[in-house]
Every structure is written in structure tokens, then in C-alpha cells.
Amino acid sequence: MCAQKIAEKPRPEVAEEPHPMESILRMERIPHIWCPGCGIGTTVTAFAAALEKLEWDLDNVCIVSGIGCTGRVAGYMRLDSFHTTHGRAIPYATGIKLGNPKLKVIVFSGDGDLIAIGGNHFIHAARRNIDLTVICVNNFIYAMTGGQMAPTTPPKGYATTSPYGSFEMPFNIPHLAESCGAVYVARWTALHIRRLTEAIMEALQKPGFSLVEVITPCANYWGRINKLGVGLDLMKFYHQNSVIKHGEDTRNLGIEFQKPIVVGKFVDRERPTYLEAYNKRLAERLGDKFKPYGGEA
Amino acid sequence: MKADPKGVLTGSHYLDGDHACAEGALAAGCRFFGGYPITPSTEVAERFAQRCPLVGAIFIQMEDELASLASVIGASWSGLKSMTVTSGPGFSLMMEHVGLAVMTETPLVLADVQRGGPSTGLPTTTGQADMMQARWGSHGDYEIIALSPNSPQETFDFTIKAFNLSEKYRVPVLLMMDECVGHMTEKVIIPAAEEIEIEPRRFYKGPQGKYLPFKPDKDMVPPMVKVGDGYRFHITGLTHDERGYPDMTVDCQEKLVRRLVDKIRKNADDIIEFEEDGVEGADVVVVAYGITSRVTLRAIKLARKEGIKVGILRLIVVWPFPEKRIRELARQVKALVMPEINYGQVVLELDRCACGQAEVVLVPHGGGWVHDPDDILYAIRQAARGKRVGEGIVEYHRKKRG
Structure with missing residues (x-):
């Protein structure tokens, strides 16, 4: 049915209702830029729900994104929010966190941004155990630039820069995070709304470097180029083909093209955060000359 | 405003330019340093690493120069005066974030202890060949402030001046040192805190609902807030309107970039010194x-x-x-x-x-x-x-x- 005909139909009276998440979304910026069938929307919903359930003072919550489709998340959240450069959301967030350790800082970005161009920052922030929560939306492709191969593209997956199918080994993001020292690692898909919300809540409450990977459909590029149907088909495929295995060895979490995906909570461990280690060591060495750093300088 | 005595090492010292730079920064109120070692600027980072814990500041050695300047921009938005330092190839790596700091009007100081180039060039000896990179190194059009000291004493003094200018105009300020100045050791007099004039950050004090992060004052510089103050502001490197929201139109580009350029050009008489x-x-x-x-x-x-x-x-x-x-x-x-x-x-x-x-x-x-x-x-x-x-x-x- 064409747009004109829809407009001609009489519309029922609909009571104006506030959006259920308008306190946490910048409603003046909606509609957003994401395509129909994209998984970023449900991931943002899970994130917003997690913040609502935690009942935190949102004035102390800050979100940092890099560049790409997921890089636009920061701009839609009614939080102190930063849309930074490609790959550098983590060091930017590190500066914010160390500048004011009382803040809760979230990095919300895509697989290309965090794991390719930003891979170096990802591994070092995990190693240092900087108190950040990283939400990594993994759609296996560079979507903002029109469907190029990503470091997460499974072998045989097509993209505009892998026109004969990818042959590179992709990153297993949970394994990378665990190996580098992350204290909390979970993976869900964009349709596991309740479990994803719970994982984000846990990650937010975990002191140290926490990672939640979200497998999401990219309908317009990944789905179209690989002939996998529309967004909903992909979303359902990921959901129905995911196997929940809490505590699974992260070495077994590699993702193959259109094969079952292992989801769950894989890592939940204790390790001193960067600032805890900093304050402990300097107090040991400097004694009374050192006042634990709290950012009040 | 006078300097916070906590960071001021008042007295007569025998310092090289790199160490004087770090002391100038601490005297100016710098409380965050994120950096990556590179000759001949490393001694600045070393001095910060040693001094920061003693004055309530924080030092972090980042994984590269891209991360260093990114962390400095982040810390500046948390409300801390922040700086980094680099040389040669590191200066090239920082260029993208110089542009982000210009676009988001983030006050910070970046010292470049120049060495011979291009590429790895002459890591341990002097050069002045980054001067045009300082002016034009990041993509896009912008104006910037760069100072050039010729002694350790001036490095101390100009580092303070650099912080003051960066706060006044909300622009990254480049301190264009060179290896000779950085490694030359001379007498440096650090005055008492009450003799050091500091430009405080221009904080917005109005109601939260009405804050527009990029609505300029008469001098074309907008007042600033910091993360956690409840203003719920948005910052982006995209062309943005006064609310800070992306607006990728010809009109918005003209209005924003024209102002970023004019806030330096039209205040040039106040900035220029010789x-x-x-x-x-x-x-x-x-x-x-x-x-x-x-x-x-x-x-x-x-x-x-x-x-x-x-x-x-x-x-x-x-x-x-x-x-x-x-x-x-x-x-x-x-x-x-x-x-x-x-x-x-x-x-x-x-x-x-x-x-x-x-x-x-x-x-x-x-x-x-x-x-x-x-x-x-x-x-x-x-x-x-x-x-x-x-x-x-x-x-x-x-x-x-x-």
C-alpha cells in the first residue's frame, strides 16, 4: 500500500501517551537513524531498562560512544553523553572515569569500533581493570559505511570488502576480554531482552572492566548481502539458534557463519580495579604523604 | 584567581625544560596527565608520574598517543585541567584528537618537544619542523594557539600561560618546545602560589533546563559544565548546534566553524605576544x-x-x-x-x-x-x-x- 493511501484512511483517536522511557531518552532526537529490523534499538531498550531498575541517580551516569551505527547510542540517551572519535571511546571514558571516579561510565559501541580500530584500547583497559562497563554490539559487519568486512565477520560471510566470502579468523570477543583481564563477560542476542537487561545490570554493578557482547542483526547490510532475510528473520535466527551455557570456557565461543551461538555469563570474578590498585600501592610506598585519589583535586 | 599552593613547588630550582613543563602544569592547576613515552619528551611524563600522587593529581601511562590525548579530553570534561606531551611521530598520532578538542571546545594543553623528522628522523636531537603541523595538522579548518618557549624558565611560565589561554578560549593550546629547550638545564624560579595568576574554568551557573553547551558568550566562547553536574549534555565531533546535537547542514557548519575560527581570529590581539x-x-x-x-x-x-x-x-x-x-x-x-x-x-x-x-x-x-x-x-x-x-x-x- 502506498503512503498516499495510508494517509487518506481515517485515523482513530489515539490518546497521547508519554513514551515509557522518555526520562532516559532524548525524545527531541527521536526518530533515531537506525534501520528497521536493526538490533541496536532493543539493546538500547535493555540498557535503559537496566538503568531504570537500578534506580541510580542518572546525573552520575555517563555514556561514551565511538563512531558507527552503535556510536550513535550516546546521542539518544538523556545522560551526560559523548560521541567521540572512531575507536577511542574507551580511552576517552578512561579519562572521564579517572577525572571523577564517582561517575559510572559506560562505553556503548560496535564491534568494528571497539575491536578493530579500538582493539588496542580494549585490551589495555581490560588489563588495567578500569572501572567501565563496555556494551559491544556485534553485527559482524561495518554497517555505517555500507557493509564492509569486520574483525568479527565469520569465515564465508560476504561483505562489500569480502566479495568472495571472508577467509580471516574472526575475533572471539568474550575470549579476548577474559584473556586480557575483564572481570565480567557475558553474551546475549538482541532478542534476549530480559536476560540482556539482567546482564547489563550485573555488569554495571561490577567494579572493574565488564563486557556485555550483544549479537544483533544488521538487516540492510549483513542480512541483504548474505541473503539472510529481513531484520526480524535474523533476530529470530540468532535467538532460536543460541545455546545458553553459563560458565562456558570462553575458548569455545567462536562464532561460525549461521551456526549456533553460545550465549550466557562466562566470567564473573574479582580483581582490584585500576584505582584500587593505584591507591593501595601508593599508600604502601608513600605512607602519610599520599592521600587516596578520589578526583577532588 | 591565584594558583592552588598544592601544586606549586616554590623556590629556585635547577631544572631541564621537560621537568619545568611538568612543574608549570602542576602550578597551573593541571591534575590529570595521560601520556605515552617518546624521546625527547619522556622526562615530562616521568616528572608527572613522580609528582602527581603527592599533589592529589593523577598520572596514567596510556597505551599509545591516540589514547593519551583521548583520555586528556575525557578528563577535561570531568572538570580537571589536563595535559599530555609528545614528540615527533606521537604528535602525528595525536592530530585527530586535536581536531576533536577544537570541535568540542575542550580546554587542554599539548606540549610537543620537537625533534628532527620526517618519520622517526632524529629522535634524540632538535628540530622545529612541526610548526605547520601545529597550525594545520588535523583535518578540517580551524584556528589554534601555539606558544614557543626558549628556556626552561620560559617553559615553566609558558605552560601556565598555555593553560590560561586554553581555559579562556576553550581551545587546545600547543606548547611548541624543542629538544634543546626540553633537555637544557638552567635555573628556574618558581614563584609563590599567590604570585601565579590562573584563569579559572568558565563554568555555566544557570539553571539545568536552559543550558545550551555551545551557546557562546559575547567573546564567542561558550561557558562549560562538567560531567556529573546534572546538565545531561551531549558532546559530539559532528557538526552540532547550540544544544550540542548533530546538525549536518551547510548553515550549521557555517555558524559553528566560523565561530571556532573567529573566536581566535577576533581575539588575536589579546592572544598574540612577542x-x-x-x-x-x-x-x-x-x-x-x-x-x-x-x-x-x-x-x-x-x-x-x-x-x-x-x-x-x-x-x-x-x-x-x-x-x-x-x-x-x-x-x-x-x-x-x-x-x-x-x-x-x-x-x-x-x-x-x-x-x-x-x-x-x-x-x-x-x-x-x-x-x-x-x-x-x-x-x-x-x-x-x-x-x-x-x-x-x-x-x-x-x-x-x-
């Missing part, structure tokens, strides 16, 4: 900056002994360039001479501003060492004859002995 000596009635004026301005003093002394009427204009602020003053001088003198440790960078500005009114002489040096004062003297002698006005930038090469 020193002159013996300029009135001179036939030749040497325009110099950084370590080269000290070498020039020797050449000028020798030239004056020969009876040549020669003066010096020493650039303290290199960018923005003192265009008006150079235009005036070009009408008064036979020649303007610029020695610099590169093959002609700031001299391009000198030539542009001279408008064919005076001969413009370059005394180049490829880097690795400072000029031989005799090379500058030779150029002054030739220039004093003043025959080649309007021929573009000229060079006079002295036949070297041996």
Missing part, C-alpha cells in the same frame, strides 16, 4: 622563535658590532601569527630574516605578511642541531644590502670553512 629589541630604525629585523631566538641573539650582537642596524622580533605566541605587526615592520625595514630549524615553515607566514614590502630571508636548518650563529650573521649582512625585494623567500648560503 618581544622586540632594537627594531626602531633597523634595516633588518630577525624574526625568530624557540631555541633559534637565543642563537639569533649572538648573531645580532656580532652584526651590531659591524655597524648593521638589526633588531629582533621574538615570537612568544607563534599561532595566531602577529600579522599586523609584521605588515608594519615590512614597510619600515629593508629585510625580514627568519632562521628556523626546518626548510621554511613559519617563514611562509612572514612572507605572506610582508606583502613584497621587504626582502624575506630564510636561514634554514635541517635539524639535529641549532644554527651556527655565523650563518644567521651572514644572512643579516646580505639582507642589510636589501636588493632583492619582491623576489619571494630568498636564502643566502655562507661558504663553510673546512
